[in-house]
Amino acid sequence: MGNSLEIVAIGGMGEIRAGDDLAGQIIDACQAEHPLVDHDVLVVSQKVVSKAEDRQVKVDPDDPLSHKPLVVSEAKRVLRRRGELIITETQHGFVCANSGIDRSNVASDVACLLPVDPDRSARRIRDAIRHRLGVDVAIIVADTFGRPWRRGVTDIALGCAGILPILDLRGTPDATGRVLHVTEVCIVDELAGAAELVRGKSTGHAVALIRGVDPEWFGPGSVVEDIVRDPADDLFR
């Protein structure tokens, strides 16, 4: 089990607007091409979740910095500033640029905020799929973050439902029989990044389906509770 995966971008979804039935649109798009089965994982772009949840704020379309006051108001703390770059800790505890606010893939006069509770957003989509199709899938809400010591961005999980955020291999033997001491793999971040490879940035594919994930990885969990590191344990903030 778990020795191969298939990842496919889900096409055919229209533009998502505030109040839209996002889960319904995801279901329709999946069923048209790749009917969902138990233990599928769907990775959903934060952008469409935020749009459906009406997390958009009007800004001056002619001022590329008009969303910057929102960056501060959405933050729990501003950690670093350099020029136009602001690194913040969000209300959820995420450390990222601009409190996760951005203006790509939205109308020019709006800025898009992160979902209030991305784990809840994921649960809603998962519950809707189970209710409508009778199928148990996992949902990951993904966004694109930078890293302090490596150039380039990667997609990570903002929220999840139905999948263990961290696979705890502590106490299991490695290939030589030695017990692994510290190996807690953040599988939801690896799944989010894998999905980005097929979703791309400009092709408008908001959802990717990952099939072949080990059934033992499915279970309860929360990105905010299980992955966000307590500032007290942080060596770099």
Added chain:
Amino acid sequence: MGNSLEIVAIGGMGEIRAGDDLAGQIIDACQAEHPLVDHDVLVVSQKVVSKAEDRQVKVDPDDPLSHKPLVVSEAKRVLRRRGELIITETQHGFVCANSGIDRSNVASDVACLLPVDPDRSARRIRDAIRHRLGVDVAIIVADTFGRPWRRGVTDIALGCAGILPILDLRGTPDATGRVLHVTEVCIVDELAGAAELVRGKSTGHAVALIRGVDPEWFGPGSVVEDIVRDPADDLFR
């Protein structure tokens, strides 16, 4: 193009020892089950690269901390310490725990160091495959790193050959026609993490094959030169 990926763990490789023909073993294992074709990506565990390159050092098997002096001698700088945890900047510029040295999946009396030049390690494997099979693949040498603000580890790229480390989408339009300003996607890190999902930690699969990667992503590049952030640009070191 680029809208689906298949990821499969490559089995059948024996234990790798110092001086072994790692590329030859990878070729034999792949050809037995998934004959390589142009634009395949192979993600290879740092551990087998380090073993083949004899980057192992004897340590006291009865002392779980006997490799700690190596952590300091392999580092360019020690950045943080807390208890037994040492975060260093390696000679390559990677910021990670214990200078990337670990003792899992090796004999109990050795500690495994990172390859001296992981990009070169990747190039050697790529060149050997091209020479023996006439096939152009990309190679990523992957290792498992922690992150400062998120719990759990993920696999990232230490070195690469034949693939662009960063996909530069700056200046290309998003789905609304707006020009994306800052979107340089670190695809080699996302590919390394995706491969980890099938390789696992304890199953002894040192290599994963990723098929379906966009041919436009293949080209020259170096993890150390293109991904490692210059300390002068660093806000958190």
